[in-house]
Amino acid sequence: MAIRRLPLLAALLVAALTSACEPPLHVQLASAGESLPSPAFVIREPSRPEGPRYDLVRVSLLDGTPVWAIRARGSLGGPGPARLVYGVVPDGFEEVQPVLPLEAGRSYSIAVSGEGRGGLHVRVQADGSLTTAQ
Template identity: 55%
Template sequence: MRLNRLLQLAAVTVLATVVGACEPPIHIILASSDERLPSPEFVISEPSQPVEEPRYGYVSVRDLDGTRMWELRKLPPNFEVSPARLSYGVLPEGFEELESPQPLVPGRTYSIGVSGEGRGGFHFHVSHDGTLREAK
């Protein structure tokens, strides 16, 4: 009886690992090397989809200390095609804000994450002159 229970638990663990590993990645990058405050633009892509058709329904921008800077979701919640370009603080059509955009502060590092059919994230640093660069 106990062996049967352990085998069931192992099977569930393997299945969860395989299903989780099949989740397609979503990539996020800065739209250009000249992005700057107040509304930097990001390009969101999903390699398994055509170039302009990423599937996501939730976006969150956070300070690395965990403070929510901007949060939005698609209405109604779904993972159909969403915009491939996203400007900070500019609400895309068909989305609602869960957290209004807060000003990004020079000298701080932030993360932007999206989720839907897949998920992805990107860390960026705001320089003292207001320009953005990828944070490593």
């Protein structure tokens, strides 16, 4: 019986080691005062003080409907800007999903990926301010 468990244990160990090697990207609102129409976000990779490595940013409604996406033009896993403004395509990136306006009363998911992954859920309040959401 123990011999049959070995392949399962080996697969679990490989999955744990592989996912543990992926560095996290931390995504947060740039300030407590972020609001429509162009809130800013800060992206950090704690293991790299020189800047985060990412090549794709997707913003979508929580149901998965895309509202904006950008990707790096060049090599994958390169450095991206630490500060990102919604709807503004940074140097070295291109827009793959044209930006749609964020709407009051809606919640959105910001997903950043490259060498690592990270994300944030935000809610747009009735006054246009953004708060983090669960």
